[in-house]
Amino acid sequence: MRILLLNPNTSMDVTDLLLSAGREAASARTEIVPLTAPRGVPYIATRAEAQIGGAIALEMLAEHSRNVDAAIIAAFGDPGLFAARELFDIPVVGMAEAAMLTACMLGRRFSIVTFARALGPWYQECVEMHGLRERCAGIRMLDGAFRSISNVQDEKEALLVELANRAVREDEADVIILAGAPLAGLAAKVKAKIPVPVVDQVAAAVKQAEALVALAPRKATAGTFRRPDPKPTVGLPDALGRHIEHRNGSEAGTSRKEKRP
Structure with a gap:
């Protein structure tokens, strides 16, 4: 294949x-x-x-x-x-879509966590496009600049984990999606630091x-x-x-x- x-x-x-x-x-x-x-x-x-x-x-x-x-x-x-x-x-x-549908099989509601505030409106419209607004507990975004798109997951790992844990506590998210192509593979590195399932977007796809x-x-x-x-x-x-x-x-x-x- x-x-x-x-x-x-x-x-x-x-x-x-x-x-x-x-x-x-x-x-x-x-x-x-x-x-x-x-x-x-x-x-x-x-x-x-x-x-x-x-x-x-x-x-x-x-x-x-x-x-x-x-x-x-x-x-x-x-x-x-x-x-x-x-x-x-x-x-x-x-x-x-693959990440969100996978998250729906792991919990009642998911939160999306990403690395830049500019992504928020587009991601919200993507959730709605796929008919999953009621399953999305929220979209959490970092607000600071980053040095390099290719290294943003290493640069912002601790902040992304903190944001994911806030989504669990405050949004009552059952599942976390670390969203955005530059975060590919990050879920496997940090899943032990987050107390709910963390979906890897690429693996799901x-x-x-x-x-x-x-x-x-x-x-x-x-x-x-x-x-x-x-x-x-x-x-x-x-x-x-x-x-x-x-x-x-x-x-x-x-x-x-x-x-x-």
Whole structure:
């Protein structure tokens, strides 16, 4: 099984963190295929940046989806997730949705803990997008500057643990999610310091991607996630244009395994 781990921002160091956490969680026969956005921003923190990252994620998926069994959009706000599920026939997992659904199986309500105040509004809208507002006890954010996006989890570890414990005490959170791609892998390091389950966002996404591949769901041909009818495009990258126009064998319904002779 091959799972595309798609980082829709430009930080290779963050991709390395995601890859390490993904490989740690993956089954022995699962290959994690990392991919970093060729342009955009070092990390996504605002609505505008999420729109940019979502569009780039679609371009990356159009180029690489035929060579993998599933894909993970590895940014916590899930930019481009629903659009990707419309266009592509492989399972596409959002890191935020995977973490939150996993948290819902571990407790009544979860709190999200992250490293920057700018992320709060986007994450709140992500919770609502996935219909989980009633299950979210709160979003806790650090308020200070950080030196480096690639080292923020080491720099802010103690403060993040303190914030998580406040969420348990004050929000009555049953589960903690350490949110944001730069925090990939941190849950395993700090879980003993927090008295409730701590969900690793990447591990949750990898395990759910593996499960979806094993379940072998068909691509929808009805409902809101059916593939849109073909439409002419102008100026889009060729791979994405082919998917939207249904050109050159890009039609839905052919998985990587089915394309083998």
